[in-house]
Amino acid sequence: MTGSMPAELLTLAQLLLNGLALGAAYALVALGFVLVLNATGAVNFAQGDMVMLGGYAAVALGRVLPVSGLMLLPLVMGAMAGFGLLFSVLAWRPFRHRPPIFGLLATVALGLTLQEAMNALEGAAPQAGPALLGVGEIRLGPLGLSRASLGILFACLVLGLAQGWLLTRTQFGRRLRASAQDPVTARALGIPVDRLIAASFMLATALAGAVGLLLSGPYFVTPTSGNDLILRAYIAATIGGWGSLRGAVAGAMLIALFESVVAGYASSVVATAALYGAVLLLLMLRPAGLFPAPLGRRA
């Protein structure tokens, strides 16, 4: 071990920690994406825009209620859940008996409408939302982590586990998955498929609201900020395993580690190129993703 090794290891550890926090943010977006995917079998390209909308909801609430982000979190999630119901009525229900491409295009259209609406209402300038746990850095021995990143990590852990429990351990989750796999048979068995799907949209949108609040403090929010997030969520879901919760989290972490660690030793341009190269390689070697889910195998 040379004298410079500890410093280099420290740098690597700090980059890994930063990557983990960033990956948690991406994972939260990917989890919402996978929730709708599991409920409907459809790709929701508006999930990033829902995050954006959640960010603006946090900014707006922060203007009238000068309290911490933690206090605003339930309000934002509740408001966004209501919007999720509207979203399912507008973008999913009219197209539920049509080929999946209709639903996909409906989510794209609704997402773009939201972007333009927010641009008209709030302008294109970035805006900062309330901080979840205050500002400043927390020291973990020789490493540092911002309070915002710590909040995102914590939220990812709690919300990810809750979602996993909901989908795999509850009757609601089992019915939801059954509805997605075979809606005709599910209806014949008396499962209220449409209501379950509407509930899953509400949950996914509430989750997006939480992510929007979490990200709007440290990374700001703009009308187009959802575009980058949905791209990462889509890639995370694809390389992780289509429909797999574990896979979505793993995929999101992989993306963030490239952005943090590779960028730390090369450059962000190299990191982006290397990431997409790795994604291509992974898709060639493991087309079903890191954690293949039943839905993915069928697809």
Next chain:
Amino acid sequence: MRLLATLLLALVATHAAADPVRLPILVPVTGFLSLEGTSQRNGALLALKQAPAGLATGEVVDTATAPENAVNALLRALDASPVPAIVAPMLGTQMLALMPTAAEEKLPLVTVSGTASLTEQGNPWVFRFFPSDKLAKEAHVRYAVEQLGKRKLALIYQTTAYGQSGATYIAASAKRHGATLMFSEGIDTDVKDLAPILGRAAASGADVLLFHLHAGSTALAIRQVAALGITLPVVAGSALHQPATAALLDPKELKGVCAESGSSPISGGSPRLDKFLADYRAAFGADPDAYALAQYDGTQMLLDVLAQGARSGEQVRAALSAGQWDGVAMHYASDGHGDMAHSAVILCYDGLSRVPKIVQHYDGLDAG
């Protein structure tokens, strides 16, 4: 009969002369440049509001961000009746698309676009009332080298056309002033974790950090510099001077940070500037930025030319080319290529408020 005809002609001529001049204001008020485009629009509208009654009326058309939108907007504006000039979009790609039509129609374009190449095309119909990127980056580098005494520069720029163009001018200016670029790297606008690149920039041996980034990335970079405890001085690009950008940051995060800009209206400093600031706030309920002030000055010069009787594009072009204007932000005069602005400022934040202080004026930047 002849007398009656003469009287009728005189009446028509008098009526025509009294008709307000149409002044199309083609600006990007939606899309990624809507913040700056709205400032540009507001600057033009405020100048029109303060013009002599009946002289001109503004017609705002949103060009969004696509070049074809701007061309369509121009063609539509020309369909109705002749116009003597256009307030033209600040987006460089839109300006480049408009310039051939402007030359064909003999129509002056009054803009605040910073894209340096606009006035390098040999098109005599472009009039720019904002320092070009080339001049702005000259001020950027000169401040770091001459005032801060730093010669080892680390540059972080955006990988957009704006960012890469600015990076080229910074590199050229650094070479001219005997400084070395120890580190130069681009980032996408979607990069959220800037710690890796900031860490490498700080470790490169540089003694100053230069940013040439859009608003969101500028704010993120400054926030993360503060969070990482990097002690190198920071000189940012003009995005920081916009009140909306500084509003993203805590005043403590801004402490000691400087930036280049064409002007800084919220900093005040003269009775005329204070009046502009008050008028703008009263009219739009927001703080103006340098783009708003530049377009205000440019439109005021244009309106002065119209008030003196110019009515055709050729008359307006001749007057703008030969004339001078003592604007609120600076003194304007064409360099023969349509560049009317030749000054820039450096502003710095004291860590106590988000209102910067102007610490350095650079005039005649293109004299050399």
